[in-house]
Amino acid sequence: MLLRMSTLLLRTLREDPADAEVPSHRLLLRAGYVRRAAPGGYTWLPLGKLVLDRVTAIVRAAMTAIGDQEVHFPALLPAEPYRTSGRWTEYGDDIFTLADRKGAEHLLAPTHEEMAALLVKDLFPSYRDFPVTLFQIQTKFRDEARPRAGLLRGREFLMKDAYSFDLDDAGLQRSYDRHRAAYDAVFRKVGLDFTVVRATSGAMGGSASEEFLAATPVGEDTFVGCTACDYAANTEAVVTRAPAAGDPDAHPDAQVHDTPETPTIAALVGMADARALAGRTGWTAADTLKNVVLTVRRPGADEAELLVVGLPGDREVDLKRVGAALAPATVAVFDDWAAHPELVRGYLGPQILAKHGIRYLVDARVAPGTTWLTGANERGRHATDVVCGRDFVPDGTIEAAEVRPGDPCPVCGDGELTLRRGIEVGHIFQLGRRYTDAFAVDVLGPEGKPVRPTMGCYGIGVSRLVAAVAEQHHDDRGLVWPAAVAPCDVHLIVAGKGPQLDAALELGGRLAEAGLRVLVDDRTTVSAGVKFTDAELIGVPRAVVVGRRLTEGYVELRDRATGDRTDVPVTGVVERLLDEVGATRRDVV
Numbered sequence: 001m002l003l004r005m006s007t008l009l010l011r012t013l014r015e016d017p018a019d020a021e022v023p024s025h026r027l028l029l030r031a032g033y034v035r036r037a038a039p040g041g042y043t044w045l046p047l048g049k050l051v052l053d054r055v056t057a058i059v060r061a062a063m064t065a066i067g068d069q070e071v072h073f074p075a076l077l078p079a080e081p082y083r084t085s086g087r088w089t090e091y092g093d094d095i096f097t098l099a100d101r102k103g104a105e106h107l108l109a110p111t112h113e114e115m116a117a118l119l120v121k122d123l124f125p126s127y128r129d130f131p132v133t134l135f136q137i138q139t140k141f142r143d144e145a146r147p148r149a150g151l152l153r154g155r156e157f158l159m160k161d162a163y164s165f166d167l168d169d170a171g172l173q174r175s176y177d178r179h180r181a182a183y184d185a186v187f188r189k190v191g192l193d194f195t196v197v198r199a200t201s202g203a204m205g206g207s208a209s210e211e212f213l214a215a216t217p218v219g220e221d222t223f224v225g226c227t228a229c230d231y232a233a234n235t236e237a238v239v240t241r242a243p244a245a246g247d248p249d250a251h252p253d254a255q256v257h258d259t260p261e262t263p264t265i266a267a268l269v270g271m272a273d274a275r276a277l278a279g280r281t282g283w284t285a286a287d288t289l290k291n292v293v294l295t296v297r298r299p300g301a302d303e304a305e306l307l308v309v310g311l312p313g314d315r316e317v318d319l320k321r322v323g324a325a326l327a328p329a330t331v332a333v334f335d336d337w338a339a340h341p342e343l344v345r346g347y348l349g350p351q352i353l354a355k356h357g358i359r360y361l362v363d364a365r366v367a368p369g370t371t372w373l374t375g376a377n378e379r380g381r382h383a384t385d386v387v388c389g390r391d392f393v394p395d396g397t398i399e400a401a402e403v404r405p406g407d408p409c410p411v412c413g414d415g416e417l418t419l420r421r422g423i424e425v426g427h428i429f430q431l432g433r434r435y436t437d438a439f440a441v442d443v444l445g446p447e448g449k450p451v452r453p454t455m456g457c458y459g460i461g462v463s464r465l466v467a468a469v470a471e472q473h474h475d476d477r478g479l480v481w482p483a484a485v486a487p488c489d490v491h492l493i494v495a496g497k498g499p500q501l502d503a504a505l506e507l508g509g510r511l512a513e514a515g516l517r518v519l520v521d522d523r524t525t526v527s528a529g530v531k532f533t534d535a536e537l538i539g540v541p542r543a544v545v546v547g548r549r550l551t552e553g554y555v556e557l558r559d560r561a562t563g564d565r566t567d568v569p570v571t572g573v574v575e576r577l578l579d580e581v582g583a584t585r586r587d588v589v
């Protein structure tokens, strides 16, 4: 393959585009890989399409290698199967729905569990047909609330989705492990620094699930690691260890105190200490019980319900964690105080919630028998010795509190949690029978009795992965692609107005014939300086500068990652490049 920059559909940008907030987005736009076409929709330009195709090929090869069979479902689907599974409403505003000319409802598929289950039901009647795994690489549609960062969160994006069907749990575990290993190989090959973390299942349903997160400060996900063991989890999936339950009756009675002008935790703690509330000093925010009012809307419900979340006052509510805990319901911060005079803003305590029929969920640290300083449900008043299990009884616990660096590890208990940010590039689920139940997928078992298969599903955000690699492989001059996904193997730069152009084209021709992907900057309208700057922006791993020393028989090799430059005789350059590229290509497609 030989691409000539003089005719390539490419226009590099000197300036950062105004709306591009993260490096990958900025650089993919500036270097001419993608172009915004719609909100959350991007056109792949020739260079971008080459990278996308290489990543796609790596993903496809890894799936085929573990025996997955490639299919291609329609993206435009009738509503019916999604109604049967419940996801028509569960996905809520996130799915694009439309009606055809006869008024029949359709959707643009956000993911295809329903179709996979129906296809297997349709074609595979016997236990002998199992296990089977199907996959596809297809455009998905989601009406994301906040499309952002270019390819990282689009409304239309490319996903590889696979669906495994096994007859029993042990089989599902094997399928899951196979995909986990294949994902590991894919993300290594594309040069990603990633971590596999425990995850929640969101709108997908099912039990065990893990995410593959590419570590980067611009990631939307936050994940924890432990300093002592190998625990790693998305903060959404971190489970707080509850202290041992105490005796709720082992405390003095609750007392109400005048605490004027203390609607914030800081003001309350200051006053409690200054006045030695309940005969005590040394009050801290962790002694207070903070009660945060939220609204929760279940899928398909017209009205939102009130939910109060109780947590130690030194912690903030993490709405992402709450959202994950209550999915598929959606959560928002409550602000209609006027409509609820029973809720006294700044002085709310849980003592009255049951009476008003308001659901109350607490952080695990608010365990039975713990005692708190909290609101007395009257303006300017708080209560001490409000005991969980005596003065209020929560309706359950919820993972709502922010996770902080230094928190104890919930698994080993010895280590501390560290926090990092990452981009979710893959997600694997043990789904179980949610979808095979929904569609009554039964196959004839070995003893003539029906058996219901159990499912796994496995997603890779292929287009997002391109951006994640870019996010981890760039410097202040541009992209620095790993060899396995670079749009080209060699960038030939013509730097001179004499015989250099012909020599470069001849060299490029020989390299292309030998199977390398070659980009030649044969433009005659720009200076060598502009070409060097563009080459660094575009980020092909190695450049060959055909310049002044050509007349002496030399060209210059440049390594984009290290910046190394070496003059080499033009005679041996083809063999040398073939050797170098061959070495990095052997283990990639």
Ligand code: ATP
Binding pocket: 111, 142, 144, 151, 152, 153, 154, 155, 156, 157, 158, 159, 202, 424, 425, 426, 427, 459, 460, 461, 462, 463, 464
């Ligand atoms: P997120 O939490 O980022 O919204 P998700 O958990 O909803 O993602 P899945 O349903 O697990 O996503 O989809 C499988 C994969 O598809 C994800 O791991 C991710 O890499 C990719 N993906 C999901 N949503 C998008 C999007 N809006 N744009 C690009 N890629 C996406």
Ligand code: MG
Binding pocket: 202, 424, 427
């Ligand atoms: Mg996910």
